[in-house]
Amino acid sequence: MNKESSRGSGVHGQIHACILSGEWAPGEKLKPAALAERYNTSTTVVREALTRLAGEKFVVMEPNRGFFVPELSLSELRDITEVRCRVEAWALELAVDRGDLTWESALMAAHHQLAKTPRRNADDPTHVTEAWADAHREFHRKLIEPCGFPVLMDLSQQLHDTTELYRRWAAPSTAAAHRDVEAEHKEILDAVVARDAVLAAALLRKHYEFTMEVVLSSGLIEGINTPAQSAQTA
Amino acid sequence: MNKESSRGSGVHGQIHACILSGEWAPGEKLKPAALAERYNTSTTVVREALTRLAGEKFVVMEPNRGFFVPELSLSELRDITEVRCRVEAWALELAVDRGDLTWESALMAAHHQLAKTPRRNADDPTHVTEAWADAHREFHRKLIEPCGFPVLMDLSQQLHDTTELYRRWAAPSTAAAHRDVEAEHKEILDAVVARDAVLAAALLRKHYEFTMEVVLSSGLIEGINTPAQSAQTA
DNA sequence: GTCTCACAGATACTACATTTTGGCTGAATA
DNA sequence: TATTCAGCCAAAATGTAGTATCTGTGAGAC
Incomplete structure (x- = not known):
């Protein structure tokens, strides 16, 4: 939508998007030469x-070794x-307290957008669509928007992106099949509109913890991260 | 202490330290050419x-305009x-619950180090010494170390660094004169050793809020940030 | 079987070219 | 005469190409 102002910023955004969309596997090496060719630019801008991205903790930088897609780990x-x-429960309390009618309306719009966007594609039923992921991100962002703390919003977005990686790489599991994500979002929306901050926060927690359970039960993470390599980053 | 593994990492650390130590004023432009000469390297490395640093939100990047030391603002x-x-209160509760005797001892050592390090220098009585700032950082880091959440530790460090900028640029005020920072640290330490998480968190909050008051009452921030420029970063 | 050393591939750095920005000049207009 | 605005120019940011340095691997010697 918004044209990037410089080539470097553009590449930054594209690599970010590609990692989120699962272009490269966790732990995979990001080769500047290959990326430069792909984006028709030189290695320096890559x-x-x-x-x-390394500063944003979205890729891992190892000096003299290169850049890598972050490994996935259960504990993380x-x-x-x-x-x-914790953080979003607080932000949500503030938002419910401070948000006005305009926000409420915009939030309902964001929810509608999310609810009506197809979650899975016929071509690739194992992963959610780009459009749904964007709408999902936007709904959760909007949810806490009136909290009034830009710092909280940034943190929330960062954590969302990191967990998005896990969602991307979680194989479809039995737990996922029995889940009604749309209903969860609707419940949260209703609690917010009813200005019940405590209930909304509780539902949000349930929502996030359910997501985590689904990812954990998919068993993919163990497949990627061998249990042997328990090396700590000192 | 630890030698940086590459020139780029070294420059990164040095610029970070220089900004913290108040080498350049908030809002000031960071010129790659000047920095390259200073660190005996090329502009690309800088x-x-x-x-x-921009990814870490520690400098501001404006596409096609360059890099700047962040502006200071009351609301931020x-x-x-x-x-x-909020965040450290939670982390401290976890730490008090999970920390063992080894941690308690290390924390007392960190406090002793802090208490015995000269806070101000005769040469420059308006600013605290590098050594004290380091010891201060380490004490607060150690305080919440056993919380068990690397993510929380990172966030805490980032917030510490950002506020350090404010502390650096706050002029000595009457409020600062009437303050006994060492006593505050000692109280927090005592509460932690007594395993009173609630009291420790309350004291930590008082400690941070007092710092904020001192910075606000110094009046320097208004001097740097003209009230006219209330442009929001959309 | 272990150690050493050299070679291939990739990373880090430098020097240079291109593009953009922002201010300056000066003419046109009110 | 003061103001505005288009066009130009220097300075600075972005991007490219090529060199130097490092890492990991594999062959060969002990």
């Missing part, structure tokens, strides 16, 4: 984009989910 | 370091302080 997913629940 | 300081209080 390096710059990767370096910035648990940590992030818990932090998300 | 650009990469600045790009990474208030936001960050509130988020710090």
Whole structure:
């Protein structure tokens, strides 16, 4: 939608999107030469984009070794989910307290957009569509928007992106089949419109924890991260 | 202490340290050419370091305009302080619950180090010493270390660094004169050793809010940020 | 079987070319 | 005469190409 102002920024955004969409597997090496050719640019602008992503903790940089898609780990997913629940519960309380009617309307619009966007594609039923992921991101962003803390919003977005990686790489599981995500979003929306912050926060937690359970039960993470390599980043 | 593994990483660390130590004023332009000469390297390396710092939200990047030391703003300081209080209160509860005797001992050591490090220098009484700032950082890091959430630790460090900028640029005020920072640290330490998480969190909040008050009452921020420029970053 | 060393491939860095920005000049207009 | 605006120019940011340095691997010697 919005044209990037410089080539470097453009590449940064594209690599970000490609990692989210599962273009490369966790742990995979991001080769500047290959990316430069792909985006019709030189290795330096790719390096710059990767370096910035490394600062955002969205790719891993190992000096003199290169850049890598982050590894997935059970414990990190648990940590992030818990932090998300806590942080967004607070943000949601503030939002419910401070948000006006305009926000309420915009939130309902965002929910409608999400509800009416096809979640899965016939071509690739194992992954959700780009459009749904975008709408999902936007709904959750809108949910806490009037909290009034830009810092909280940034953090929330960052955690959303990180967990998105896990969602992408979780294989469809039995738990996922028995889930009604749309109903969960609807419940949260209703609680917010009813201005019941406590209920909304509880439902949001349930929503996030359910997502985590689905990812964990898919068993894919163990397949990617061998249990042997428990090396800690000191 | 630890030698950086590549030139780029080294420059990254040095620029970070220089901004923290108040080398350049908030809003000031960071010129790659000047920095390249200073660190005996080329502009590309500097650009990469600045790009990474931009990803870490520690410098501001404006496409086609360059890099800048972040502006200081009252509202941001208030936001960050509130988020710090909330986040670290939680982390501290976890730490008090999970931390063992080894941690308790290490924390006491970190406090002793902090208490015995000269806070101000005779040469420059308006600013605290590098050594004290480092010890201060380490004490607060150690305080919440056993919380078990690397994500929380990272966030805490990032918020610490951002507020450090404000502390650096706050002129000495009457409020600062009447303050006994060492006593505040000692109280927090005592509460932690007594395993009183609620009291410790309350004292930590008081500690952070006092710092904010001192910065606000110094009046320097208004001097740097003219009230006229209330442009929002959309 | 282990160690050493050299070679291939990739990363980090430098120097240079291109593009953009922002201010300056000066003429046209009110 | 003051103001505005188009066009030009220097400075700075972005992007390219090529060199230097590092890492990991594999062959060969002990």
